[in-house]
Amino acid sequence: MTGTESFQVGIFENLMSSQQIFENREVLRHTYTPDYLPHRSEQINSLATVLVSALRGDTPSNVLIYGKTGTGKTAVAKYVGKELEKSGDLRGVQCKVIYINCEVIDTQYRLLAHIARHFDKDVPMTGWPTDQVYSEFRDSLDREKRVAIVVLDEIDKLVRKGDDALYNLSRVNTDLKKARLSLIGISNDLKFTEFLDPRVKSSLGEEELVFPPYDANQIRDILMQRAEMAFKKSVLEEMVIPLCAAFAAQEHGDARRALDLLRVSGEIAERAKASVVGERHVRQAQEKIEIDRVVEVVRTLPTQSKLVLLSVLLLNNGADTESLTTGEAYHVYRQMCREIGAEVLTQRRITDLISELDMLGILNAVVVSKGRYGRTKEISMSVPLESTKSALFEDYRLKPLVDFRAPQTAMQMKLY
């Protein structure tokens, strides 16, 4: 009987120790904006200096913020915006900061509608002509005397589809009687203004701010600050934070990565019922994050892209060559479509899908000229094969292809 009893105690001990890692893990999520941003006081000051004129009732210059992912652009913009609204309230000046992520809201229509809705105008999701949305937006903004600041995060995503949106926004002030509008653009592409209408370019880039990547030491400081709040006392081995920082510094100083890494390390340690987070947990976390990312991306791919990816995968698994060409992939793709009764897209479209997969970092596609034998993309997988494969076969529409074999030689391929 004593044996069972000690087993019982063991259960509770385990449960207790698994509670012992986190104090508040929300602090490690990148949606969390801390009250203090280490190593960014310079940028905060510059941005505040530009925006302060809003408190005097003037129109602040438009600002463009550049910097790679995870360099604190969004955090700084949100932080300064919050502070500005606060001071505005104190002084009785109407300052409104609207944060928009252009990856989600990526067309002129949606952008204008979104802003209009912030000022309590009802604009339907779709259906109206754009000029009508524009005047709704303008009227709602101009109803009162105020300064509105629109933060356009990932503004480069907007340039492709809706650069007239930027044009209209940047000259809306000439149509306004009481209110004023200024823009803050956030981009991680330094060269995105090249594709911009020159008029927009000059008005948007009145002020420019560059966020350099963090180095390993700075990332360490950031992690320290957050870890303080996130973890219980002394559950982190000494190595953990420097290691996370080092990994993230390799990825061009991405603080977001570092925070994810730290959080996932903690979660892994917790699940393993360890009492402290150690180096091996960090290494496991590193691997897990990459696989999770790939699986998530693959899972949410449209069916056609999944088919394309699968054909590349199978050809690569055949493994007589490391890389393959678009033509080969297309043949296999066509066969598979026929097999499962899916619509067959043109090769033109498939090149686009392959490029998209390349952008997502799932494939590697390089254009090479093979002289006499023309020009093609050399494609190879750049993620773990097995996890990708199982993620693909989660889709019931691809299930019938589990036993599908790619033809190994060019001869067989010709016989389709």
Next chain:
DNA sequence: CTTCCACGGGAACACTGGGGTG
């Protein structure tokens, strides 16, 4: 210099999901 193949830009088109109007 020619030749070859797919790349990739651009126009055109079809379709969707919504709104307003008579």
Next chain:
DNA sequence: CACCCCAGTGTTCCCGTGGAAG
């Protein structure tokens, strides 16, 4: 209700082009 208008998205069609092997 039927009908047309609109933005947005995904696709096809057409075609000029790059660049090393032959």
